[in-house]
């Protein structure tokens with residue numbers, strides 16, 4: 001009998017006792033290929049010797065110092081590294097312990113920015129349906145996943161949602177990418193006009209949608225148009241790259257592929273690769289300058305902000321990625337992964353869409369490929385695929401059900417950046433068997 005409140009109360013969990021490379025090992029000695037990096041976290045896999053050496057050394061030197069008394073060498077170094085690699089203008093970093101905290105901080109930064117600038121009436125947050133920004137109250141209010149929000153709605157601040165840019169589900173037959181990008185982005189302008197342009201604070205979006213719709217990149221030029229709309233009305237653009245960032249899509253930041261620079265960007269997961277809990281907000285000069293010229297500080301703080309062990313993990317992970325040129329492996333293995341997924345599932349009767357970028361991929365399941373009707377939600381195909389995959393020694397991240405009827409069950413795939421072709425082959429083979437067994441179990 002466990003005393004831990006696990007997410008799924010009635011499911012007996014295997015006990016993880018070790019991890020090496022792309023595999024986790026349970027107490028029975030069974031190994032699992034971590035093809036989802038947990039939840040797109042473990043970008044270097046498990047037990048990476050170069051990361052462990054840095055962590056041991058940092059632990060010997062200094063485990064903790066509160067940021068209202070000290071800065072530390074390792075947090076400064078990590079901030080320098082992040083800024084050196086960041087898009088132009090994102091020259092400031094605020095450290096946190098995870099993704100939700102980063103989103104909360106970014107929302108408060110946006111608010112404080114307008115207070116400092118003498119526009120305190122700006123308070124509206126616009127985000128997108130079928131998005132996930134975290135589970136704390138502000139982040140939950142911002143996300144557009146009704147299933148997650150429903151019970152907590154009375155506690156959530158007012159937010160506004162537009163449709164996502166999601167070609168498989170929302171692009172009309174015969175509609176060009178250009179026309180669709182414009183149609184999807186223009187919803188933002190309409191919403192800003194509806195709320196009153198001088199009342200809107202920020203637009204928040206995942207550059208590539210992760211945990212609600214499953215590895216959904218926008219069509220070309222959508223984000224450029226979004227950036228232009230934000231600029232036109234003085235609305236801040238917050239890109240949430242907690243899941244899709246830090247190399248996962250083949251560039252360090254997913255927004256590099258969109259040709260836009262946000263005002264605030266949240267990162268987490270792959271930043272520390274799971275070796276320590278860490279998240280961060282990257283701030284544009286214009287936000288920092290408003291604080292510097294205004295009250296002189298950001299009205300926020302957490303006990304573990306800038307934790308030296310977390311920073312050491314972040315620095316070690318990012319240095320390993322640089323040293324071993326792993327982003328080029330993400331691109332090469334991402335292409336290979338895509339081709340293998342298409343080969344295996346491209347004609348599969350119940351796979352409607354294979355999508356993603358780099359080593360951030362998803363399969364969306366359907367009941368019927370032509371009509372794109374979702375796989376019967378009550379059958380919980382995503383959970384069945386997870387179960388069959390675990391039985392075959394494979395971890396994939398399941399997400400389920402229809403979200404306002406516009407997306408079906410899917411599994412997210414986010415293997416470590418160190419995978420080679422044999423690893424990818426093993427993932428696709430085991431996933432193929434798991435999907436077929438899961439579908440057979442519904443009959």
Ligand code: PMP
Nearest residue numbers: 098099100132133134211242243
């Ligand atoms: N934003 C995005 C885009 C995420 O994918 C997640 C986590 N899945 C979060 C925020 C929340 O991060 P955390 O679970 O670390 O609080």
